[in-house]
Structure formats: structure tokens, C-alpha cells
Amino acid sequence: MKRPGPLPPARAPQPKAEAPRPPRIMERDAREDDASPDEFVGGGVSGFRRFADRAAHPGTDETPHRGDAAEGRDDRADLGWPDEPDREVGWFDVARASWARRRALRAEARRFTARTRRRRAYWLGSLGAVALLIVGTLAAAYSPLFAVREITVAGADRVDEAAVAAALEDQIGTPMPLVDHSAVQAAMLDFPLVETYRIESRPPHELVVRLVERTPVGVVASAAGYTVVDAAGVALSTTEELPEGQPLIDVTGGTSSDAFAAAGQVLRSLPAGLRGDVAEVTATTPNDVAMTLAESGAEVVWGDAEDSALKALVLERVMADRPTSDASVYDVSSPNAAVVR
Template sequence: MKRPQGFERPAQPRQAAPDAAQRKAQADARPTAPPASNESAARRRRADGASRRPSTAAPGAGSDPASASARTERIEPLRAQRPLRASDPHEDSERPVGADTAAGTAGADPIGAASVGAETARATSAPPSGTPGGWAARRALAKATRARRRYERAEVRRFTVRSRRRRLAWGVSLGAVGLLVVAVLIGAYSPIMALRDVRVEGASRVQAADVAAAFEPMLGTPLALVDRASVQEAMSGFPLIETYQTEAVPPGTLVVRIVERTPVGVIETDDGLALVDAAGVVMDRPESRPEGQPLITVDGGVSGDGFRAVASVVRALPADVRAQVTAASAETADDVTLQVGDAKVVWGSAEESGLKADVLAALLAAAPPGSVSLYDVSAPTSPVTM
């Protein structure tokens, strides 16, 4: 198997050649073979004499074949066993300690682990530190251990790259959301975003300065804390305002857009004349009928169907025609009549009021009120003048 890159076998330290004094000391230390025992020497002498003595028995003389073969059998001398010589301190380092274990488990290790294990085994089989090359062996062991650790860390990183990327993505996303929330909270509730100016748009009958003054208690409040209830309380003192809309403009401006109520006429009440709009809200109580506002006469007051029909007709009239209307009345929702100068206008119901208003404007242009006394636009496709 090819050794992975980065796990080369460490260089083995080269032993220095022993000089003549060391070789002589090793020879003197090596024990010699012990002398053979007397019994062994006697046995060899008898065997040598038997081999040189000629046989006196004639072949085939009737002697016992077994005894003849025993007399002619040569006895092999016993060889003295060679005693074990003293072990060399460097002799055990030729076979690494744990080499069998490393070889047996190489197939179970991941790619490159067997090579690192072999390097470690060879490094651990080095001579002791007191012998020549001991420090080099310890350095090789440390190098192999570091290589093994680097390999394991690389494998862990390789198999956990997806989870690490996923954790990094989640961390970045949550961090961005957290920073955004913190920035919004700081910006919305800090004094930088406090209310300092109120701008009023759409005011005509209502004084814009009076509307802005109603918001003075809110000055200094962060725009995010200016709620609907506070705005409604400030606008409740202006009955001429029909609808309003607020818009916060950073860093400290509140824009108030208002739509004033449009009066449709004057109606007689128990308390006198009342200028009302289409919803029947009293806008003013004048002493006499204002110029351009018709006097409305209906059954049931401002809550009846007749008033709602008259109000819808008056609001549909063009401005130049409306200025000429002096009175409006209705007993029911289908018999609305108007008074234009000395002429009477039969309107009918409030349906198709836009078309009827256009037809009446054309009739007034063609025949002024002084020339006719009646305009009937209840059927706008067939108007009648008399």
C-alpha cells in the first residue's frame, strides 16, 4: 500500500562503527563454550575404537544377525550444544516492539493509520536514551505521535465539514437577525426618534395651528410610542374634521392629513338653525342661513331616510349649481325636490344623482331660472322644462 503523503518513515540513526577497544571488550565479554563432560569424552573414545577395530566374525557363520548389526553399528558422537552468548544491547532493537500488533491491526485502521502505527512501533523499539541513537529515537517517536494526531484531526474535520458549515450558516443568520432587532429597538425608542414637529395638511375651516397645538403633550415621545388612542384624543376636539390620517416621518416629524366635513345645508332644530353635514353632525349654529347653504326640510330629522336622500343629492351637485340652490325638501327617499331661484327642480330618488346633476347643469345653461319655472330631471334621459 502506498504510504500517504506526510507520513514518511523517519530516518533511522546510523550506529557508529566500534573501534578496536570496543571490539576487544565485546570479545572478552562473550562466554566460551564449556568443556565436555568426562562421560561424553569416554563415549566418543569407545565409538572411535569400535569404528577402527576390524570385524572377526565371518559373514554367514551362523551368528545372530541382530547382534552382528549391533556390533557393526557406528555410534554417532554427541555434539556439545553451543551455549547462548551474551545478548547485545542493540540486538533487541532489530525487531520492533509491537510490530506484530501493528501488522495485525493494519487492515482495521483507516487509510494512512497503519503507516502511522508502524512508524510509532519502529520509534518505540529504539534503544534506550542512554545508548547511542537514543535521543534520535525519542525524537522519531514524538514526530510519529504528532503525525498521528494531525491525521486524526484532519479526518475529524473532513467528516464534520457539513455540520460545521450548517452551524456557521445558522450562526450568521441568527446573528444578523439579532443585530437587526437591536438596531430597530435602539432606533425606535431612542431620543433621536422623539416627536419634535407636527405638520398638518388639508386644513381649511380648521386652523392648522390649533391642530398642531393639540399634539403638544406628545412632544418628546418616541414616534413608535405615539399610539392611536393618543391621536384620537387630540383630534376629538375638532368636530369639523371628518377623517384624519397620521404618518411618522423619521427622525421626529408627525404628519397629520385631515379631511374636513362638508356641510350639506341648514336644518331647523329646537335650538335654532344647525349647519350639518351628510352624516347629520352639527358643524355650526348660525343665526341665519349661510350663503350657499340650502335650508333642508325633511320628516324625521337627520336620522330619517328623507334627510339621507337630500344630503346625497346636494353632495352630487356641481359647485356652481349648488350655489344657486336655496332649499331642499323630501317627504320620502323618492321625492326629493330642490329650489333654484324661483324655479322648482323635481329630482325624484337619489339614484343616478351624478347623471341628473349633469342634465340639470345643462338645462340651467340653456334656460335660466327666470325663463322657466320647473325642471324635471327624475328621468335624466328625458328631462322636462316648463
């Protein structure tokens, strides 16, 4: 068996390599670079300028050369400093600077809102003009400038125009928008021939009254004589003798009955030539209206008042084909199947 050799000698410990140190950053000289404003507080404007120069040029002990006095004054003008000997900044300077700042802000605000202010002024001016026009128009309309001075009556045939104008004389001198329509209506009640009326204003001073007169349809016999009535049964006039050209209406129930309303509607639907040939109209109910012709005495059976316009047209054609000399009864109660006897 071989004998082992000796152990190798132990190595001496090697010193550890130091880590590379970062490059040293040169610290700024606080005296040179970090100029403190405290050392210039008592210097007023001049001290503030030295502080500003030191801060703008670090690393120097002296402020840069500023030139002569005139150049210094120009620098003051550029920076907005007062052109006066160095002095301490007081409350008046602060207030004046604040006021100048506010004035500049107001000027900028006015510049950026110029379009809005112009638009607002345009709308306010337009609305003011419209309001002024409306107020002026109303003031003129309700003033004596547009008062009623003339009354004109139109559409009168059997009604006396002068009497109607005289009944409305109390409206003369009244502004047109203030015409009393209730008073006009009360005055028109004295004219039974007037069915409807309409008032028109013609500036500056004319008031027009348009009348629609009632249409007489026949005569109703009574103890007082013969009364001319319209289709609504309104009495228009009364005479002792039977008026010519008006048929005698003989219905059950008087002028307020349904039979009279049907007879009046039938008479109004007749053509003018045929209505003048009717001598008498009779009805006991709204469904049995009948007429008697004056010249021939022929009878016309009408029935109810429905389809009166069609029945009138059929009657005219039938009478043209079969005149009253050849017929005594014309039954048009069914207009699609007229009967002549």
C-alpha cells in the first residue's frame, strides 16, 4: 500500500477587491450657487436685482456688469420696475401691481367675450325694437287716432240702413278695439228682419255692419191677420190681407212644432220659380208635408224634409215631362221612384 503524499500548503487570504466608487459629484458652493434672498432683503429694489442676477448666473461672486446708468434704467423699464431711486417695496406698490393685473385680466376677458357681447347686444336690440313696435301699435289702436267716426251698413234690402246706423250712433268716438259688441247686439234686436250680422273695422275711422236678412217662407194666419214668417218661425211682419207671392202655411202645432220646421225646410229648398207657384203648404207631422200649386191646383206629395234638394230637382223634371195640365198629383216622397197621377 502506497503512502499518501503531504497536503498542499494553505494559501494566504487575498484582500477583497474594492467596488468601483462612483464618480464624485462636485457639490455646489452654496455661497456661490444658492444665493439666498435673505442677504438682499434690506436692499430694496437694488437688493432684489442682485438676488435675481446671482440666481441667473451661479458660480460667480459678482453680478454681471450691467453697463451704465442708462442701461440700468432700460432694464428697469423692461422688467416693469419703477424708474426711481432704489427703495423698499411697500403696500402701495403691491396694490398698484394687483390693480394692473386685474385690469389686464379684464381686458383679456373682454377680448375673448367680444363676440358673445355683440350677439347679446344684437338680440337685446331686436327684442327691444319688437317690444317698442308692439307697444306703439297698441297705444295708437286704443287712442282717439283710430276712433269710430263713420258707420256703414251693408247687405240691407228690406231693412232701413239709416235706422240701423242711427241705432249704433253711441259707438261713434269709441276706439275700434273698444267697440261694445253687447250694445250692438242689443240694438240689432230691434230689427227682426236681420238674421245675422258681422262687424268689420276699417281703419282709421270706419265701422262696417254687414247684415244677413231673414228669408220669408210663407204666411201664418192668426187672429191679428196674416203674419209673414221665416223658416225658423220668426215673425217678420203682419198685415190684414194675405200678401202676394207668399204661400199659406197650415201646420199642426203652430210655428214651434216639428211639422212647421219640416215645412219651412222644404220651402227653403224650392227653386225661386217653383216657390212662387206654391199656394199652400200643409203638414200634420214632419213626415207628411204636402203642397198645393196656385195656378192648376195640383198637389205635390213631399213626405219628410230629407233629400229636399233632390226632390226639388226631380219635381222640376217631372213637371217638365208632365205639365200640370196633364197631371193632378206629383208624388216625390221617394225621389228615385216619382209617381205622377
